[in-house]
Amino acid sequence: MDIDNIKSNWKNAGVGIKDQNELLMMTKIKNHPNIKKLRIKFIIETILIIVFLAVYYDGFDGATKPLWANILLIGSTLAYIIVRILVWLELRNPIRGENLKNSLIRFQSKLKQMANMILFTSLLFGSAIISFFASSIDFTVGKYFALAGMIVTLILLVYLSSRIWEKRIESIKSTLIEFNDTSQ
Amino acid sequence: MQTTFLKIVEENQGIIYKVCKMYRDSREDQEDLFQEIVFQLWKSYPKFRKESKVSTWMYRIALNTAIVTFRKNKIELEYTESLPNDDHANYTDSPSENEERMYEAIRTLNKADRALIALYLEDYSHREIAEITGITENYVGVKISRIKEKLKNILN
Numbered sequence: 583m584d585i586d587n588i589k590s591n592w593k594n595a596g597v598g599i600k601d602q603n604e605l606l607m608m609t610k611i612k613n614h615p616n617i618k619k620l621r622i623k624f625i626i627e628t629i630l631i632i633v634f635l636a637v638y639y640d641g642f643d644g645a646t647k648p649l650w651a652n653i654l655l656i657g658s659t660l661a662y663i664i665v666r667i668l669v670w671l672e673l674r675n676p677i678r679g680e681n682l683k684n685s686l687i688r689f690q691s692k693l694k695q696m697a698n699m700i701l702f703t704s705l706l707f708g709s710a711i712i713s714f715f716a717s718s719i720d721f722t723v724g725k726y727f728a729l730a731g732m733i734v735t736l737i738l739l740v741y742l743s744s745r746i747w748e749k750r751i752e753s754i755k756s757t758l759i760e761f762n763d764t765s766q
Numbered sequence: 767m768q769t770t771f772l773k774i775v776e777e778n779q780g781i782i783y784k785v786c787k788m789y790r791d792s793r794e795d796q797e798d799l800f801q802e803i804v805f806q807l808w809k810s811y812p813k814f815r816k817e818s819k820v821s822t823w824m825y826r827i828a829l830n831t832a833i834v835t836f837r838k839n840k841i842e843l844e845y846t847e848s849l850p851n852d853d854h855a856n857y858t859d860s861p862s863e864n865e866e867r868m869y870e871a872i873r874t875l876n877k878a879d880r881a882l883i884a885l886y887l888e889d890y891s892h893r894e895i896a897e898i899t900g901i902t903e904n905y906v907g908v909k910i911s912r913i914k915e916k917l918k919n920i921l922n
Contacts, residue, residue: 584918584921585914585917585918587864588868588871588887588917588921589887591862591864591865591868592784592868592887592888593887594862594865595780595783595784595787595865595868595869596779596780596781596783596784596787597780597783598779598780598782598783600776600779600800601776602772602773602776605772605775605776605779605804606768606772608800608801608804608805608808609768609771609804609805609808611805613801614801614802614805615798615801615802616798616802616835617805674809675809676806676830676831676834676835677806677809677810677827677830677831677834679900680900681826681897681898681899681900682826682829682830682833682881682898682899682900683899683900683901684900685830685834686830686833686834689834750836753836754833754834756876756877757833757876757877757878760876760877760878760879761878761899761900761901
């Protein structure tokens with residue numbers, strides 16, 4: 583098959599048969615495969631966190647904990663939710679430039695910002711929960727080990743999350759390099 | 767506005783189909799990407815100033831979406847003794863063997879090269895390809911020659 587055959591195949595390919603009703607459905611967010619899943623995950627996460635905020639003071643003896651631990655917990659929880667709302671809104675808009683290369687550059691930079699914000703607020707939220715529960719404990723050796731275990735788990739979770747973001751950013755970066763190679 | 771948009775996409779949906787076939791190998795991934803592209807086209811439609819051709823605008827959005835959208839994690843290859851039942855076909859009649867070979871060859875290229883060859887095969891000039899991709903006109907020519915050579919080697 584030479585390039586003329588490829589061109590001819592290309593011209594004959596791609597006669598779609600989706601009607602206007604099917605296309606209309608695709609413009610709705612509720613029918614969108616990826617955004618719908620992200621939205622459901624985000625809504626469940628937000629509801630659980632709001633429920634936690636509503637019950638933690640009575641349920642986990644907020645009154646007996648230091649004021650700083652309560653403030654840190656509420657502040658980090660709000661930051662966690664707000665950042666996820668912002669990230670969700672940003673991810674819905676991957677197209678950001680008049681040409682492919684500019685769009686990729688801007689999206690890559692946005693992804694880096696989002697990754698940093700997500701990782702920072704996850705770390706902050708996890709640390710706030712650990713601090714809250716550890717703030718009024720009389721520590722024994724066993725409890726120190728349990729605390730160390732929780733800290734290691736938190737660091738591990740944040741690390742795994744950072745790998746996922748890194749992979750996404752790398753994917754955009756490698757395409758940008760492919761485009762750049764053509765201009766050298 | 768919605769009626770005009772739907773009419774435009776319906777008439778030019780072959781562009782989306784081709785981009786999906788170039789950037790995704792399984793039917794399910796192609797369907798998901800198709801939906802994602804239509805969604806992004808609809809969102810960017812109010813900003814489409816009609817200074818460029820509809821097809822140029824659609825290619826720009828479709829290629830951009832295909833490159834930045836992340837695939838779901840799953841096993842990528844599935845080997846079977848016979849051809850699978852075509853129970854998910856919703857684009858068109860079964861593509862010809864040559865057409866499938868062409869897409870398989872194109873999918874071996876990197877993402878940037880796939881975008882360039884698609885625009886070349888669609889008969890865009892080097893200047894237009896440079897405008898859509900953001901790389902210089904001279905190097906569009908250099909790159910297209912290299913891609914054509916690569917494709918020739920793959921297909922022969």
